[in-house]
Amino acid sequence: MRTLSDVRSVSVMLAVYDGAMLFEAAAACEVFGVDRELTDGWYDFRVCAPPRARLTGGWLRVDTPYGFEALADADTVIVPACGDVEAEPPADLVDAVRAAHDRGARLVSLCTGAFVLAAAGVLDGRRATTHWEHTAALAARHPRVRVDPDVLYIDEGTVLTSAGKAAGMDLCLHIVTADHGAAVANELARRLVVPARRAGGQAQFIAVPAVDDTGHAFAELLHWVSGRLHEPLTVPDLAREVNMSTRNLTRRFAAVTGTTPLRWLHTQRVHRAQELLETTDDSVELIAARTGMGTAATLRRHFNRALGVPPDVYRRTFRSHPAG
Template sequence: MSSVRVALAVTEGVPHFELAAACDVFGVDRSDLVDPWYDFTVCGPASVGVGDRFRLAPDEGLDGLVRADTVIVPACADPAVEPPADLVEAVRAAHDAGARVASLCTGAFVLAAAGLLDGRRATTHWWHAAALAARHPRVRVDPDVLYVDDGRVLTSAGKAAAMDLCLHLVRLDHGAAVANAVARRLVVPPHRAGGQAQFVATPVPEPRDHSLDALFAWALARLDRPLTVEDLARRASMSSRNLARHFHAVTGTTPLRWLSTQRIHRAQELLETTDDSVDTIATATGMGTATTLRRHFHRTLGVPPDAYRRTFRSARPAAPSPPAPPSPRAPTPPR
């Protein structure tokens, strides 16, 4: 198994957060999870200012993007200014050469300038969504989602959503178990669906409101049971209609669709990390029968469960369980 070549495209003034997110996900050696891990390269001018405090010496110039399997374009220093022409040309050339191209936050302005978003649905930080749509009217800008996966072109919203998209790429390349293991090490949610809302208009809950976090945890511990919307509403002490409204505000979807997605994610992990039969996994995920699991799994992921298992178990061992909490004298936990 050869490693996926990931190139991070940087230019003067690149913000700290999105650059760090990509470096931490793809640039830290995690060959204990998958061997080999990503072959990670930073491409840009000889010296690049990061924010207003640091300078970075890239591994090679922007022409190195054309040799990558995946190109990551972090946020722009100033989205109001047209991105550098050499960056735009290099990103376009990489895509033309077959690379998968993903933008983080306002990096979408670079992809749009390169023509990669024409006719596509895309997102960016909600604050800049209107500007992206006005400057590039051929782009179908969706300001209300965390990220958009359109095959070889992917875009994310701002800040934390950049991490969501990076973990989504790991999930596509190496499966849910590995992506979840990386998320645990980074102490971030293992999976937030791309359609989840950016929280732009959601007010801080009043004290009498109930957080859905506790409900999510409760439901995830009971995926093997035939949960209904009424069960969730009763647990959250809400009416079914009120629960649906809260769910849409937080996740961008309905309670039943959220449950179905979580059942598929659990099935993915069990297929990757156990030898359980499809029938057993169907029972453990609340799907009931292998036929039902196969139907929903194929509809969601485009492949049957058995093919998914072969893909993510033939080339690597299963991801290890998370380590026990360290003692006071234990070494620093893995990154």
């Protein structure tokens, strides 16, 4: 399974095929195909497609010198959504995806692109997701795939899948975080004017609010908390701030955001810790205090649980790739 200490992918190839959907293809192009000089060594991005391939609707044709055979050289292969999940994916694309997987490439599907990965057999025995409207069809057609309809995206190491539309952008930013660190991914999200790093385990149906979403029911609370992450805040503290009982806050917060106040708070603390590890020389003990976790042991526990590595390993991985 891919870890933060692995050699980062350099070559990212987007496999466009007849009937691929524009939004997901464009999202991958924006994230991986535009070097905004945020860090050294951005992606070597290519679009691969058969001659005269047309996106959904047939009104936009892809003209690229790279066919599916070029996927053999990719470190990462991205398969965008397909417009017709009932149609069999192109056999040459399925073969190229399977060969890339056998060679050890990282495979990424956006939305219904999961049907292509499933046809290649690379999702067998793995958790995977797709747009909620099509999860039942994916499970029925590919019973060996453990389809999860209730998440934004799933990272299985070398195989990653996402739900529909905006969740595809979430997964792309998640990949940038894994490759270049939280500070770079956050700055990229700001450049693209999208929320930074929604957690993959969030429910598909409910948008997790960005802190700067002023129209959100809990916007003022989220702003209040984000400015006080260094304090030992608890859920009762949050409830008092909005004049609610703890039970009522927990119920309404989950209904609106798809997560609990405590889980959201832990996530914000971990994100802040990531940024401090990347951008400062503060000790783990000081970062624990600055993120409201109190002790280095508590920070290490939550950090390990969220990212799978201890803070010092994360720092060593990403301090050599500072934001530009």
